[in-house]
Amino acid sequence: MSIVAxxxxxxxxxxxxxxxxxxxxxxxxxxxxxxxxxxxxxxxxIRMMIGMTLPDSGSVRLFGQPFDRSLLARVGYLPEExxxxxxxxxxxxxxxxxxxxxxxxxxxxxxxxAWCERLNIAEALGKKTEDLSKGMQQKIQxxxxxxxxPDLIIMDEPFSGLDPVNAALLMDVLIExxxxxxxILFSTHRMDQVEKMCDAIAxxxxxxLVLSGSMREIKARYPRNRxxxxxxxxxxxxxxxxxxxxxxxxxxxxxxxxxxxxxxxDSQSLLSTAMRCARITRFEVTQPTLEEIFxxxxxxxxxxxxxxxxxxxxxxxxxxxEEAETHV
Amino acid sequence: MYNxxxxxxxxYIERVHTRGFVITTIMVPLIMAGFIVGSLFLGAHExxxxxxxxxxxxxxxxxxxxxxxxxxxAAKATPSGGISLRAPARTPKFTVDIVQPDANTRALLxxxxxxxxxxxxxxxxxxxxxxxxxxxxxxxxxQVTRSAVLASLNRALLRRQLAQxxxxxxxxxxxxxxxxEVQAARDSRHHDRTGTMVGIGILFFIMYFVxxxxxxxVARSVIEEKTSRIFEVMLAxxxxxxxxxxxxxxxxxxxxxQVAIWLVSVxxxxxxxxxxxxxxxxxxPSFTGLQLIFFFVYFLLGYLFYSSIxxxxxxxxxxxxxxxxxxxxLMLPLIFxxxxxxxxxxxxxxxxxRALALVPPFTPxxxxxxxxxxxxxxxxxxxxxxxxVACIAGLVWLTSRIYRVGVLMYGKRPTxxxxxxxxxxx
Numbered sequence: 194m195s196i197v198a199x200x201x202x203x204x205x206x207x208x209x210x211x212x213x214x215x216x217x218x219x220x221x222x223x224x225x226x227x228x229x230x231x232x233x234x235x236x237x238x239i240r241m242m243i244g245m246t247l248p249d250s251g252s253v254r255l256f257g258q259p260f261d262r263s264l265l266a267r268v269g270y271l272p273e274e275x276x277x278x279x280x281x282x283x284x285x286x287x288x289x290x291x292x293x294x295x296x297x298x299x300x301x302x303x304x305x306x307a308w309c310e311r312l313n314i315a316e317a318l319g320k321k322t323e324d325l326s327k328g329m330q331q332k333i334q335x336x337x338x339x340x341x342x343p344d345l346i347i348m349d350e351p352f353s354g355l356d357p358v359n360a361a362l363l364m365d366v367l368i369e370x371x372x373x374x375x376x377i378l379f380s381t382h383r384m385d386q387v388e389k390m391c392d393a394i395a396x397x398x399x400x401x402l403v404l405s406g407s408m409r410e411i412k413a414r415y416p417r418n419r420x421x422x423x424x425x426x427x428x429x430x431x432x433x434x435x436x437x438x439x440x441x442x443x444x445x446x447x448x449x450x451x452x453x454x455x456x457x458x459d460s461q462s463l464l465s466t467a468m469r470c471a472r473i474t475r476f477e478v479t480q481p482t483l484e485e486i487f488x489x490x491x492x493x494x495x496x497x498x499x500x501x502x503x504x505x506x507x508x509x510x511x512x513x514x515e516e517a518e519t520h521v
Numbered sequence: 522m523y524n525x526x527x528x529x530x531x532x533y534i535e536r537v538h539t540r541g542f543v544i545t546t547i548m549v550p551l552i553m554a555g556f557i558v559g560s561l562f563l564g565a566h567e568x569x570x571x572x573x574x575x576x577x578x579x580x581x582x583x584x585x586x587x588x589x590x591x592x593x594x595a596a597k598a599t600p601s602g603g604i605s606l607r608a609p610a611r612t613p614k615f616t617v618d619i620v621q622p623d624a625n626t627r628a629l630l631x632x633x634x635x636x637x638x639x640x641x642x643x644x645x646x647x648x649x650x651x652x653x654x655x656x657x658x659x660x661x662x663x664q665v666t667r668s669a670v671l672a673s674l675n676r677a678l679l680r681r682q683l684a685q686x687x688x689x690x691x692x693x694x695x696x697x698x699x700x701x702e703v704q705a706a707r708d709s710r711h712h713d714r715t716g717t718m719v720g721i722g723i724l725f726f727i728m729y730f731v732x733x734x735x736x737x738x739v740a741r742s743v744i745e746e747k748t749s750r751i752f753e754v755m756l757a758x759x760x761x762x763x764x765x766x767x768x769x770x771x772x773x774x775x776x777x778x779q780v781a782i783w784l785v786s787v788x789x790x791x792x793x794x795x796x797x798x799x800x801x802x803x804x805x806p807s808f809t810g811l812q813l814i815f816f817f818v819y820f821l822l823g824y825l826f827y828s829s830i831x832x833x834x835x836x837x838x839x840x841x842x843x844x845x846x847x848x849x850x851l852m853l854p855l856i857f858x859x860x861x862x863x864x865x866x867x868x869x870x871x872x873x874x875r876a877l878a879l880v881p882p883f884t885p886x887x888x889x890x891x892x893x894x895x896x897x898x899x900x901x902x903x904x905x906x907x908x909x910v911a912c913i914a915g916l917v918w919l920t921s922r923i924y925r926v927g928v929l930m931y932g933k934r935p936t937x938x939x940x941x942x943x944x945x946x947x
């Protein structure tokens with residue numbers, strides 16, 4: 194059964210098309226990644242899934258039924274822009290948000306305490322929210338999303354702004370949730386996170402769906418034409434005829450092979466050439482990364498006259514910004 | 522419904538715990554008490570000794586005026602014992618000099634006035650002259666002395682005329698002793714008109730202040746939720762109508778708490794001190810049970826009306842500054858009520874007052890005034906309440922629409938056309 198199913202959804206704000214003809218579905222127990230650069234329509238799609246806005250046309254189904262507010266009790270939603278009542282004590286805040294989703298105060302209190310201990314912020318329970326660090330507030334909000342044990346967890350950019358340790362902590366929680374059979378959808382523009390965690394993805398660009406399907410299936414569509422070599426010595430092997438493009442780094446090269454029917458032989462031939470020129474410490478043949486697939490897809494769909502390069506740049510820029518946030 | 526209660530309770534608890542609430546709630550009655558005690562203290566210690574000069578060739582008349590002036594007023598029954606703050610109404614004690622006029626008497630008396638030696642002089646010219654009596658006070662605001670002097674003069678003249686017609690002095694005394702007493706009580710609803718007016722004034726002010734203040738608090742709270750982005754979490758769990766209703770009720774309950782505390786303290790202070798000294802008169806604000814009931818009914822409806830408008834303003838704007846610009850639309854009807862207060866007080870049952878009190882934005886304040894002061898028909902009261910309730914229901918519906926769309930559209934203020942489109946989103 195599809196937990197979430199969008200069919201030909203379209204949403205227009207004034208003159209701006211936020212989402213256009215978007216269709217995808219999420220199966221039960223899946224970790225689903227909703228990808229796309231900033232402003233591509235991720236948040237708009239999510240808001241329609243939880244009935245905060247209604248699609249202009251098309252349909253949204255949750256848990257196999259047409260959208261109905263009563264279904265929201267089974268959904269946990271973490272918005273992109275975090276918000277908590279600043280003056281409120283953390284425990285009271287969690288109990289309040291839990292009660293709104295139908296929990297009894299005592300039960301909400303018990304779960305809130307357990308979660309805070311699990312995420313190493315038990316000391317924050319008695320404090321006012323405004324006295325907490327941003328990362329801590331984000332954890333509190335993360336907890337509030339899960340407090341009522343929702344079947345469907347929707348998180349808009351859940352890891353942005355977190356340091357790597359805490360991001361990993363929350364990722365572990367999500368993976369554990371999937372282990373318990375929950376369905377998880379999260380949006381991000383960090384392709385590497387998705388590649389590691391997601392079972393299936395949908396790629397949105399300029400309000401339109403560019404690519405969707407299970408991770409394995411998508412990857413299988415692409416030949417193993419990427420080669421990464423780490424070497425010491427002469428790099429003359431990089432003039433090998435099978436190479437279409439190469440990115441050089443000190444002691445390392447990322448190579449894209451020419452399309453051919455015998456691409457596996459090409460990579461072996463490249464390896465033997467390389468071994469003659471230099472000392473090879475690492476040699477890996479892979480499919481293109483999700484990011485590469487994405488950029489390629491965006492190029493394909495770009496209308497003539499629209500510079501596709503700027504799109505890949507904007508993705509890269511967004512990633513760089515994200516990177517900076519993460520490592521501060 | 523349970524969600525509305527949860528949201529209202531959260532708002533209430535958070536607001537009641539703020540320092541601002543505690544300070545306003547305590548300070549206002551304290552300042553009020555200070556004002557009352559101060560007015561009584563000043564009244565009790567006012568210098569009530571008066572020295573006036575009667576200038577007359579007719580020494581007999583002058584003597585008669587003096588007798589009338591220094592005669593002690595009929596002793597009033599004063600409640601014995603009790604609270605020390607209770608001050609009796611005081612009358613001035615007169616010293617009267619009699620002078621026969623000569624060429625520089627007027628100049629002399631004028632200089633006495635300037636030097637503060639006397640409080641005024643009464644000039645009695647011979648009958649033949651055109652204007653036989655004139656009173657010159659030191660201060661034109663000293664109404665008490667002026668009226669006492671003129672009353673004494675009138676009584677002296679009256680007594681003389683009675684004597685001339687052969688009425689014996691004792692009979693004249695009996696005739697003059699009991700002036701008509703002003704009967705304040707008209708029916709059981711208005712025990713004491715002045716007290717009622719002051720009571721209504723206090724209630725009117727509280728209503729105006731609270732509606733204004735707490736209406737704006739609702740708007741501010743909506744903006745705060747937009748800025749802190751909490752509404753998105755909330756809207757994923759509750760309906761915008763619930764959110765709206767909870768917020769308005771929660772903030773309103775805070776206002777109600779404050780009003781209740783203030784009213785109780787008004788009642789306690791005025792009961793303890795015997796009233797407020799206004800213009801030398803002790804006035805005890807009085808509220809009847811009916812007045813209080815209507816006060817709370819109209820107060821609640823007025824609050825709901827204005828706060829749902831305010832909430833819509835909050836949903837449309839993105840900052841306190843923008844809200845200030847919308848503020849005027851909220852204030853105009855209230856200011857209009859304030860301006861029309863004069864009409865309502867003097868003729869609460871006039872056609873214009875009746876018409877104005879039925880206009881929903883004015884109903885809470887003006888219809889309340891009519892109920893308290895005039896004699897509105899019960900169908901008028903019922904109609905005003907029905908129309909107000911209908912308006913509130915419409916407003917809450919409208920506002921939660923604006924709220925639902927408005928909170929998601931941050932960044933710029935909507936145009937009128939956009940607003941209309943928002944209303945169409947279900």
